[in-house]
Amino acid sequence: xxxxxxGTVPQTAVGDExxxxxxxxxxxxxxxxxxxxxxxxYYGTRKHHHMHYGFDRNLPKGASPTGNMTRYLAKLAGLPSxxxxxxxxxxxxxxxxxxxxxxxxxxxxxxxxxxxxVGINLVELHAHIATAFANADAAKWxxxxxxxxxxxxxxxxxxxxxxxxxxxxxTTPAFKPESFDVIWALESFCxxxxxxxxxxxxxxxxxxxxxxxxxxxxxxxxxVNAAEARTFDLFLKGWAVPHFCSFEDMKTWATRAGLEVAHxxxxxxxxLPHAWKIFRLGPLIVPxxxxxxxxxxxxxxxxxxxxxxxxxxxxLKKGIWRYGxxxxxxxxxxx
Numbered sequence: 001x002x003x004x005x006x007g008t009v010p011q012t013a014v015g016d017e018x019x020x021x022x023x024x025x026x027x028x029x030x031x032x033x034x035x036x037x038x039x040x041x042y043y044g045t046r047k048h049h050h051m052h053y054g055f056d057r058n059l060p061k062g063a064s065p066t067g068n069m070t071r072y073l074a075k076l077a078g079l080p081s082x083x084x085x086x087x088x089x090x091x092x093x094x095x096x097x098x099x100x101x102x103x104x105x106x107x108x109x110x111x112x113x114x115x116x117x118v119g120i121n122l123v124e125l126h127a128h129i130a131t132a133f134a135n136a137d138a139a140k141w142x143x144x145x146x147x148x149x150x151x152x153x154x155x156x157x158x159x160x161x162x163x164x165x166x167x168x169x170x171t172t173p174a175f176k177p178e179s180f181d182v183i184w185a186l187e188s189f190c191x192x193x194x195x196x197x198x199x200x201x202x203x204x205x206x207x208x209x210x211x212x213x214x215x216x217x218x219x220x221x222x223x224v225n226a227a228e229a230r231t232f233d234l235f236l237k238g239w240a241v242p243h244f245c246s247f248e249d250m251k252t253w254a255t256r257a258g259l260e261v262a263h264x265x266x267x268x269x270x271x272l273p274h275a276w277k278i279f280r281l282g283p284l285i286v287p288x289x290x291x292x293x294x295x296x297x298x299x300x301x302x303x304x305x306x307x308x309x310x311x312x313x314x315x316l317k318k319g320i321w322r323y324g325x326x327x328x329x330x331x332x333x334x335x
Contacts, residue, residue, distance in 0.1 A: 003262040024167070024242045025122060028191050029241035032123045034301035037242040039102070041192045041333025042281060050104030050135045052187040052215075053323065054274035055267065063302075065274045069215070070108045070186070075325040076109025076263050077182045077213045079113040083252065092116045092162070099188020103130025105165040106184075107137050115182070124167035134161035136150050142196040143241040171197070177204045181334065185214045190241045199328075203257040212259060215267075215326070219244040231311045240301075244321055249303040254328040263327035268316065271323040275313040282310030 033283040039045040053066020055072050079093055093115045097106045100119025109115045109131075123128045138161035168174055170194060183202050192198035202212055223229040236243070251261055292298040315321055 004206045024193040025074050028240045030065045031301045034299050035305045051101040053271045054275045055270050057270040070105050077211050095182045096180045097184045103133050107134050110163040120164040120168035125166045129163040130165040134163045178207045181210050183212045187216050188212045189216045195245050206330040209334030211332045212328040217321050219246045220322045232315050234307045235311040238304040259328035262329045265325045267325050268322045279313035286310050316325045
């Protein structure tokens with residue numbers, strides 16, 4: 001990895017940096033397949049379809065922090081509210097949801113921004129689940145449960161959802177150059193084995209004026225002792241993250257790829273409240289998973305997930321890692 005600015009360090013899960021890209025992807029695939037039920041049952045993905053942190057800035061009372069994160073990033077991406085006043089007749093944006101999880105971002109963007117989204121995922125099971133969620137969501141468009149205030153329902157002649165999902169390795173996406181107005185990576189960028197190569201590969205897929213939006217974890221200060229290093233390693237390993245990079249790395253790599261920096265922001269303070277809510281499961285789930293693992297009743301990945309739930313908040317609060325939001329733009333005028 002490239003050098004980092006003062007006060008930050010490239011951060012890597014122990015033993016993972018030397019692994020091949022194939023080994024990293026195999027571990028990521030195994031982790032997400034084995035923990036699918038955890039996300040659906042404990043994280044609420046069955047309800048809101050998201051698998052990422054929430055964003056508490058200006059969060060309306062009773063609103064979803066994960067949905068709020070998506071709406072905030074949609075503004076950075078320049079996506080309109082297609083069904084609100086004054087947006088009629090706008091060409092729907094083409095969005096590549098690179099590492100789409102179970103479809104939360106694409107489903108919300110399709111419904112509220114009128115975007116046509118293609119979600120790609122390394123895990124075929126998640127692509128199937130996302131498709132089912134999208135179709136069920138589209139069937140409810142216009143109902144109070146699915147349409148926020150000030151957003152008019154989608155046209156009744158839309159059949160199904162304009163969000164589509166397919167199993168495809170996001171490091172080798174099967175799309176033509178200049179296919180997308182927006183490339184979206186919400187907590188998927190961290191899984192790229194070669195992060196600079198991933199940014200370099202995304203740039204040609206953007207149309208002129210198109211935007212690459214990334215929100216994820218990034219390196220912070222170095223652990224000050226072995227205990228901090230171990231807890232941070234358990235966090236990264238627990239969620240199958242090969243390594244973090246720095247904010248400076250991102251600026252350098254985007255510039256090398258021919259992209260312009262439109263927005264860089266540390267949003268750790270806005271993510272911490274939701275990280276705390278996730279952490280509260282840790283003291284309950286870790287002992288239970290340790291017991292079940294000892295009895296051979298759960299797999300290794302479920303135990304790793306429990307450790308990550310427990311260690312993600314204190315390491316974030318201490319500044320060992322931080323949460324960033326980025327928007328890079330391809331030069332040229334949007335069509």
